[in-house]
Amino acid sequence: MGKIENLFLLMCSLYFLSACASMELRSNYESESIGYDVVILNGRVIDPETNLDAFRNIGLRGDKIVTVTNKELNGRQVIDATGKVVAPGFIDFHAHGQSILSGRIQALDGVTTALELEAGMLPIAEYYKNAALEGRPINYGASVNWAHARIAEKTGDEPTSDIDYFFSHLGNLSWQQDLAADDELSAILARVQEGLDEGGLGIGVLLGYAPGAGRKEYYALNKLAAENGVPTFTHARYLSAIEPDSSFEGYQEMIAVAATTGAHMHICHLNSISLRDIDDIEPLISNAAKRGIHITVEAYPYGAGATGIGAAMFRGENWQQRLGGIKKTDFSVAGEPLTDEEFDRLQKEAPETGVVLHMLHPEDRQEDRAALDKSVLFPGGIIASDGGEWTDPKGKPIAQDTWPLPADAESHPRSAGTYSRFLRIYVRERKAISLVDAIGKLSYLPAKILQDSVPQMRSKGRLQVGADADIVVFDLEQVSDRATYDQPANTSVGFSFVLVGGEQVVVDGKIDVDSMPGKPIRR
Numbered sequence: 001m002g003k004i005e006n007l008f009l010l011m012c013s014l015y016f017l018s019a020c021a022s023m024e025l026r027s028n029y030e031s032e033s034i035g036y037d038v039v040i041l042n043g044r045v046i047d048p049e050t051n052l053d054a055f056r057n058i059g060l061r062g063d064k065i066v067t068v069t070n071k072e073l074n075g076r077q078v079i080d081a082t083g084k085v086v087a088p089g090f091i092d093f094h095a096h097g098q099s100i101l102s103g104r105i106q107a108l109d110g111v112t113t114a115l116e117l118e119a120g121m122l123p124i125a126e127y128y129k130n131a132a133l134e135g136r137p138i139n140y141g142a143s144v145n146w147a148h149a150r151i152a153e154k155t156g157d158e159p160t161s162d163i164d165y166f167f168s169h170l171g172n173l174s175w176q177q178d179l180a181a182d183d184e185l186s187a188i189l190a191r192v193q194e195g196l197d198e199g200g201l202g203i204g205v206l207l208g209y210a211p212g213a214g215r216k217e218y219y220a221l222n223k224l225a226a227e228n229g230v231p232t233f234t235h236a237r238y239l240s241a242i243e244p245d246s247s248f249e250g251y252q253e254m255i256a257v258a259a260t261t262g263a264h265m266h267i268c269h270l271n272s273i274s275l276r277d278i279d280d281i282e283p284l285i286s287n288a289a290k291r292g293i294h295i296t297v298e299a300y301p302y303g304a305g306a307t308g309i310g311a312a313m314f315r316g317e318n319w320q321q322r323l324g325g326i327k328k329t330d331f332s333v334a335g336e337p338l339t340d341e342e343f344d345r346l347q348k349e350a351p352e353t354g355v356v357l358h359m360l361h362p363e364d365r366q367e368d369r370a371a372l373d374k375s376v377l378f379p380g381g382i383i384a385s386d387g388g389e390w391t392d393p394k395g396k397p398i399a400q401d402t403w404p405l406p407a408d409a410e411s412h413p414r415s416a417g418t419y420s421r422f423l424r425i426y427v428r429e430r431k432a433i434s435l436v437d438a439i440g441k442l443s444y445l446p447a448k449i450l451q452d453s454v455p456q457m458r459s460k461g462r463l464q465v466g467a468d469a470d471i472v473v474f475d476l477e478q479v480s481d482r483a484t485y486d487q488p489a490n491t492s493v494g495f496s497f498v499l500v501g502g503e504q505v506v507v508d509g510k511i512d513v514d515s516m517p518g519k520p521i522r523r
Contacts (some may be wrong), residue, residue: 025205036075036519037061043473047088047463048440048497058086060469063501063517068465072351079497080326081473087439088463089470089498090419091300092444093117093233093335094384095165097415098127099400102341103137107505108387108479109419109492110442111385112470113139113460114467115521116519117233118167118268118386120145120204122152124195127161128520134400136518137505139470142235144195144206146221149188151175162396163389166206166493167352177212177312182488187222199522201454202266207237208250208273211312215253222263230453230523231264231296236273239313240322247273251281255288255295264272266449269386271299271375275324275359276367278374286379296449298384301422302361302487303368306388306412309343310351323359331355332409333394335486353395354388356412356485376426377433382445383422388413388456390489403513417481420492424480435476469502 012463036059045056045068059067059075089112098105098116106114120143121127131140147157147166154175159165169175178219180188191201203225205220218237225232231295234461236250250273258265267273274281288293309331313319320326328343333355338346346353362369376383390398390409398409414421419442426432433441447461459468472495479494483486503517 006400012253013040024357032120034204035061035320036073036077038077038469038499039073039075039235040079040081040086040473040497041073043084043086045086045463046436046439047167048444049462050464051436052463052522053436056086056461058471060170060499060502061321063469065463065465065467065469065471068463069200075507079473081496084473084475084496085435086463086471086473087269088443088461089113089441089469090470091461092117092385092387092418093266093382093446093449094224094300094386096388096513097384097390097411098140098142099389100134100136100508101398101400101402101405102387102415103140104387104403104505104513105390105405105416105491106387107138107498107500108495108511109417110474110495110498111138112472112474112500113420113521115140116142116204117201117266118204118235119147119163119206120195120202120233121150121161122159122191122195123161124198124200128199128522130161130353132520135516137516138187138301138500138512139520140518141521142199143202143207144192144200145191145204146188147175147209149191150180150213152191153180153184153187154178162252166475167308167354170308171351176210179212179214180217185220185370188217189220192221192224193228196228196230197521198518200230201450201523203232203523205232205234208235208239208313211237211245218253219257219261222261222265225479226261226263228327228519231266231449232512233266233268239273239275241275241277242318242325244502245412246285247275247277248281251284253442255284255293258295258386259293262294264296267295267297269299269305269384270378271302271372272305272359274371274375276371278371282378284372289380297378299381299427300384300386300414300415301372301376301420302317302357302418303362303372304412305386306354306356306414309347309352309355326357330358333484335488354391354410362445362497373432376382380445381441382449383418384446385414386412387418389414390415392400403511405489407489411488413481413483413488415484416483416488416490417492419496421475421481422473422491426475428479454521454523469499471499473497
């Protein structure tokens with residue numbers, strides 16, 4: 001073959017390679033520019049696992065993040081995040097509100113996954129089945145409710161997978177105060193194991209509501225958890241600043257049980273259980289963790305708690321002194337303080353009545369604010385709401401598909417404002433924690449705590465390629481809680497967009513009532 005033919009073939013080959021390269025570049029460019037279902041542009045992107053804090057564009061396909069880049073992107077839906085923070089959706093470990101209504105209110109507070117872990121649910125299969133049939137705006141899941149199992153064995157009343165079952169038995173003291181016989185304990189553990197086999201995310205232990213349960217029973221629960229490779233989520237046995245039977249002793253028990261069984265011990269609402277004793281309790285927990293005991297903690301940024309007025313912690317000798325000298329007028333129903341007479345009557349006649357109790361007064365007392373801060377900012381600790389369902393002023397549950405939230409609806413303000421309150425007070429106003437570390441407490445750390453036992457959580461709490469497209473877009477200068485003790489039914493502001501699995505649940509600060517992308521989180 002002559003030189004001319006060889007030159008011609010070489011030129012053809014170069015042209016072919018150039019054309020192929022051009023086609024590949026164009027294909028790559030098109031996949032970068034128009035191959036996305038949703039793009040989020042020009043936002044300050046926070047990924048707490050990698051400490052990313054930079055302006056980036058994000059591309060989503062389906063329910064996954066497929067690119068985080070500084071390149072220009074186009075997509076079928078475009079969210080302009082200019083001037084806003086883009087972060088992983090928040091994960092609430094302590095969400096007693098498990099309805100459509102509660103999910104929507106939490107979505108307006110930046111929550112994309114709401115888990116009922118402190119109390120849990122039982123039966124577990126029934127809980128997941130009902131939630132799937134109804135649909136949910138945000139992701140959901142639950143631990144196995146030990147208290148339900150104990151109530152069932154002590155009373156013979158089969159449990160239902162809702163919180164009403166628990167509150168309806170607050171007037172029955174047998175399950176709260178009596179030891180379990182050997183056969184009862186075996187039956188309780190069997191119910192819990194069944195719940196774990198059905199996908200429960202661990203064991204929820206409301207030990208503070210059944211302080212008479214034996215220490216061997218609590219040990220057996222944690223041993224069962226360790227054998228199944230799941231955490232226990234414990235409400236400590238006591239709520240008291242006075243020994244014996246103090247909160248300090250309750251923490252000692254949790255630490256000892258975790259050390260001897262090898263169970264992962266997650267301590268619920270460090271702030272409220274510690275009362276004003278956090279200066280002694282904080283090093284107790286920290287030093288145990290440094291010695292390799294698997295302990296994690298949570299807190300909420302309020303000085304008041306909420307529960308049923310018939311709870312065991314509000315009974316017995318000197319219970320008011322044990323709670324730091326609390327008065328019955330520190331309890332309120334529907335925003336109105338109770339008198340001594342009203343408290344006594346409700347506890348006797350309607351022990352299931354929900355009450356708010358002010359144990360700390362961080363707005364008025366510097367020492368109370370310092371105590372709350374130490375719990376909320378606990379190194380490695382997470383934020384969890386302990387929020388509940390919503391009722392009308394007479395205490396009747398509001399239909400879960402109601403929207404918008406009625407102005408006179410009742411709950412603790414933490415049910416609506418926990419996450420925006422934390423960002424407002426601790427990040428924006430007081431600058432007590434960096435934005436990256438704050439987002440870590442709200443998203444990545446909760447996912448990390450669960451990911452060893454719940455593989456689904458390995459793709460949550462991150463803003464990375466391959467992570468789930470659970471994303472919040474908010475204005476740090478505007479984000480704020482509006483819920484108060486007097487007017488709890490004020491939803492948070494500042495969250496412009498909230499995406500669950502790539503679908504927009506909050507659009508321009510408003511709920512899309514047709515959006516129900518929530519998926520089960522399950523072992």
